[in-house]
Amino acid sequence: MTLKIASKWLACAAVVGGLMGATATPSLAATLKMAWAQDATGLDPHKQTAFSSIRLLELIYEPLVRLDGDLKIVPALAKEWTFSPDAKTLTFKLDPAAKFHNGAAVTSADVKASFTRILDQATGAAARANYVSIASIDTPDDKTVVFNLSQPDVPLLTAMGSINAAIVPASEITGGKIGTAAIGTGPFKLEKWEPNQKEVLKAHAEWAGGKVGVDGIDISVLPDENAILAALRAKQVDFALLNDPLVATLVPKVAGLTLNRKPVLSYHVLQLNPSRKPMTELAVRQAISCAIDRQDVLDTALLGEGQITGPLTMPLYRSDPNSLFCYKKDLEKAKKLMADAGFKDGFSATVIAATGEPPTAASEAQVIQSQLKEIGIKLDIKLMELNVYVDTWLKGDFDMAVALNGGRADPYTMYNRYWTKAGNLQKVSNYADDTLDDLMQKGRVETDVAKRKEIFAAFDKHLAEKSPWIWLYTGYSYTAQQQNVQNFVATPDGSLFGLSKVSLK
Amino acid sequence: MNYLLRRLVTFPLVMLGVSILVFVAIRLVPGDSITAMLGTEAGLLTPDQRQALAAYFGLDQGWLVQYGKWLSGVVSGDLGLSVTYGKPVLDVILQRFPLTLELAFLSMVIALCCGVPLGVFAATRNGRGSDLGVRIFAMIGQSTPSFVIGLGIIYVLSAGFGILPSMGEYIPFAQDPLGNLSQLILPALTLGLSFTASVTRISRSAMLDVLSDDYVRTARSKGVPKRKVIWRHALPNALIPVVTLSGVEFGYLLGGAVLVEQIFALPGLGRMTLEAILQRDYALVQGAVLFVALNFMIVNLLVDLAYVTLDPRIRLGGRS
Numbered sequence: 001m002t003l004k005i006a007s008k009w010l011a012c013a014a015v016v017g018g019l020m021g022a023t024a025t026p027s028l029a030a031t032l033k034m035a036w037a038q039d040a041t042g043l044d045p046h047k048q049t050a051f052s053s054i055r056l057l058e059l060i061y062e063p064l065v066r067l068d069g070d071l072k073i074v075p076a077l078a079k080e081w082t083f084s085p086d087a088k089t090l091t092f093k094l095d096p097a098a099k100f101h102n103g104a105a106v107t108s109a110d111v112k113a114s115f116t117r118i119l120d121q122a123t124g125a126a127a128r129a130n131y132v133s134i135a136s137i138d139t140p141d142d143k144t145v146v147f148n149l150s151q152p153d154v155p156l157l158t159a160m161g162s163i164n165a166a167i168v169p170a171s172e173i174t175g176g177k178i179g180t181a182a183i184g185t186g187p188f189k190l191e192k193w194e195p196n197q198k199e200v201l202k203a204h205a206e207w208a209g210g211k212v213g214v215d216g217i218d219i220s221v222l223p224d225e226n227a228i229l230a231a232l233r234a235k236q237v238d239f240a241l242l243n244d245p246l247v248a249t250l251v252p253k254v255a256g257l258t259l260n261r262k263p264v265l266s267y268h269v270l271q272l273n274p275s276r277k278p279m280t281e282l283a284v285r286q287a288i289s290c291a292i293d294r295q296d297v298l299d300t301a302l303l304g305e306g307q308i309t310g311p312l313t314m315p316l317y318r319s320d321p322n323s324l325f326c327y328k329k330d331l332e333k334a335k336k337l338m339a340d341a342g343f344k345d346g347f348s349a350t351v352i353a354a355t356g357e358p359p360t361a362a363s364e365a366q367v368i369q370s371q372l373k374e375i376g377i378k379l380d381i382k383l384m385e386l387n388v389y390v391d392t393w394l395k396g397d398f399d400m401a402v403a404l405n406g407g408r409a410d411p412y413t414m415y416n417r418y419w420t421k422a423g424n425l426q427k428v429s430n431y432a433d434d435t436l437d438d439l440m441q442k443g444r445v446e447t448d449v450a451k452r453k454e455i456f457a458a459f460d461k462h463l464a465e466k467s468p469w470i471w472l473y474t475g476y477s478y479t480a481q482q483q484n485v486q487n488f489v490a491t492p493d494g495s496l497f498g499l500s501k502v503s504l505k
Numbered sequence: 506m507n508y509l510l511r512r513l514v515t516f517p518l519v520m521l522g523v524s525i526l527v528f529v530a531i532r533l534v535p536g537d538s539i540t541a542m543l544g545t546e547a548g549l550l551t552p553d554q555r556q557a558l559a560a561y562f563g564l565d566q567g568w569l570v571q572y573g574k575w576l577s578g579v580v581s582g583d584l585g586l587s588v589t590y591g592k593p594v595l596d597v598i599l600q601r602f603p604l605t606l607e608l609a610f611l612s613m614v615i616a617l618c619c620g621v622p623l624g625v626f627a628a629t630r631n632g633r634g635s636d637l638g639v640r641i642f643a644m645i646g647q648s649t650p651s652f653v654i655g656l657g658i659i660y661v662l663s664a665g666f667g668i669l670p671s672m673g674e675y676i677p678f679a680q681d682p683l684g685n686l687s688q689l690i691l692p693a694l695t696l697g698l699s700f701t702a703s704v705t706r707i708s709r710s711a712m713l714d715v716l717s718d719d720y721v722r723t724a725r726s727k728g729v730p731k732r733k734v735i736w737r738h739a740l741p742n743a744l745i746p747v748v749t750l751s752g753v754e755f756g757y758l759l760g761g762a763v764l765v766e767q768i769f770a771l772p773g774l775g776r777m778t779l780e781a782i783l784q785r786d787y788a789l790v791q792g793a794v795l796f797v798a799l800n801f802m803i804v805n806l807l808v809d810l811a812y813v814t815l816d817p818r819i820r821l822g823g824r825s
Contacts, residue, residue: 124561226768227659388534
């Protein structure tokens with residue numbers, strides 16, 4: 001009888017042990033187990049623009065050049081490049097060792113076919129706007145590509161560092177396979193993609209960039225970031241990408257976990273609509289700028305996880321915020337400006353924000369609402385599902401909008417769309433003036449770095465003073481890792497390309 | 506038999522109604538597949554580029570033409586192509602359905618195995634402390650949101666014990682029974698708790714009604730043991746509302762438990778539908794809703810048929 005009971009208990013213990021054992025499988029030696037909350041939405045590098053897609057595609061595809069941790073342009077598929085003195089011809093020499101995942105060598109014909117595809121309107125590549133100065137492409141030999149430009153375009157080189165300018169095999173383009181089979185040249189090959197479930201990546205043994213530090217990466221999509229943190233705690237994943245600062249700040253409190261925090265280019269902003277009364281009045285816009293305590297918004301909504309910024313967020317061009325117009329809260333000045341504009345008693349307006357994008361959008365709107373109340377502005381917050389928000393935003397159908405806009409390494413590429421009279425997103429910004437237009441055109445053709453810095457410093461100052469938008473702060477990109485993960489380098493554009501050099505101890 | 510036929514004939518009509526509703530509803534929501542894919546970068550597209558993408562996503566034709574094409578496909582068993590997954594919609598749904606079905610089944614087993622005995626136990630001790638305890642448990646179970654329970658379980662397991670069920674990818678039972686159960690037991694418990702609470706409350710009140718009926722008193726006065734009266738005579742009669750509740754709840758669960766699937770990162774039907782809505786993957790949303798509606802109708806029909814088995818006095822579709 002005792003034996004029977006004991007054997008029953010043993011059986012139970014075996015089942016429980018089995019269950020628990022199944023739940024705590026240790027990670028394989030050389031495969032990095034990774035998690036993120038948002039999955040890629042597609043595999044076509046020329047069409048995908050969402051952060052979540054770019055993060056995956058950067059591991060599979062490569063452009064001609066890329067940006068390093070300091071946003072300097074460094075070789076990728078091209079070993080070297082030269083601009084002609086008039087900045088109207090850009091010549092690249094390709095890396096002779098570069099190979100696609102199917103074993104074929106990368107040739108100038110692939111480069112030409114890739115850019116022809118991007119520039120073809122039928123492709124629907126949103127980033128095409130950055131490459132429209134390319135008039136023709138010559139391929140004098142297999143490893144040389146010459147871009148002939150219709151006008152001087154210095155920012156083009158930086159724009160070519162985007163994964164939206166990835167080089168894909170010409171044969172895949174003619175076969176209509178881009179977006180279904182992911183044949184790139186990057187450090188990892190895509191072995192398996194189950195959308196919104198997982199990706200399996202294997203190291204590309206013939207990668208021209210050197211030896212990849214791990215055999216592969218298994219990526220799990222865990223939509224709730226609290227679950228990602230739990231998976232890190234349980235050592236179920238080695239490395240994770242986090243978006244929510246509220247979750248990220250919990251990581252250092254867990255023994256054995258490290259949080260990597262890198263200032264990013266994307267910026268949090270309160271967009272005003274200068275085509276709508278009373279934001280048509282400069283004094284009203286400036287009053288709003290003076291009434292907002294940016295540090296308070298940052299501390300309350302983002303737990304202080306960021307840095308106050310002006311319009312330009314890239315380290316090379318970033319100015320001291322204190323030198324910009326009304327970056328210190330000045331209620332008296334704000335009230336006077338409101339009175340001068342004829343709005344002594346304030347006015348009512350609506351501010352739109354997307355639910356969960358960024359995760360702090362609602363909190364930011366609430367803090368701004370309470371701050372603007374002090375100068376009599378009654379804000380009605382309208383929270384919207386992301387797609388509804390994007391649709392409303394693109395139509396410019398708002399009084400004010402809380403937004404997290406993507407940054408770029410070059411000021412021209414970043415703001416040409418908004419602040420030039422011919423900008424594609426003029427309908428959203430609703431503001432341009434001769435000074436901004438002029439400075440942008442100068443910045444586009446200037447090749448001297450010091451002179452470019454001067455031009456864009458003036459641009460930065462003018463924009464902050466005219467206050468069509470109220471720039472708030474930049475946040476951080478967050479990754480969390482176990483102690484056995486080594487050599488990961490984060491970059492300001494949030495790229496995970498640094499995983500190519502990661503190894504497991 | 507006549508009843509069954511009549512019910513089956515209504516299926517296509519209901520499906521037609523559902524198909525029109527979902528087709529129109531998803532298109533009335535602002536945004537489309539292009540803005541879902543490109544976000545604010547969609548503003549950089551030239552009109553020609555937008556036209557090319559609209560043609561790619563099948564948005565370049567009028568609603569009526571789109572609906573006609575889709576419906577004729579549905580009739581021939583083709584629910585269309587998911588633009589997110591690049592696969593036929595039916596394949597994507599059938600890939601996600603086993604997990605949802607298993608999760609719903611496990612939750613129902615937990616709810617019925619715990620809820621019915623608890624309800625009977627409370628009813629037979631009406632007004633006593635143990636009855637109060639069961640009622641408090643039921644109230645807490647019903648009023649606690651599933652995401653609180655789910656996150657609580659995850660936190661306790663990961664922070665307290667350093668373990669966690671496998672998340673992200675579904676492990677089929679046939680492939681690894683132990684792995685499958687370890688993956689689904691916690692989500693099933695999370696879902697099952699509120700389901701158990703509902704079943705407990707319904708079982709208790711139904712049992713209280715039945716226990717006050719004359720035939721129960723007669724049986725007791727004839728000397729039939731209390732236990733036999735409760736389990737053999739009273740319980741089957743008290744089960745009809747429980748079956749109704751379970752059917753409705755099971756039908757809902759077959760549509761996917763979005764929150765629990767989200768928290769435990771389970772690739773089920775609910776999460777898939779939510780993502781399809783966010784991505785404006787019209788074909789997938791339409792296909793998923795039709796599939797869920799069909800399941801719901803089948804479950805309801807089975808529940809109605811179960812009434813006859815439980816209570817032979819019930820005559821379906823005619824005069825009783």
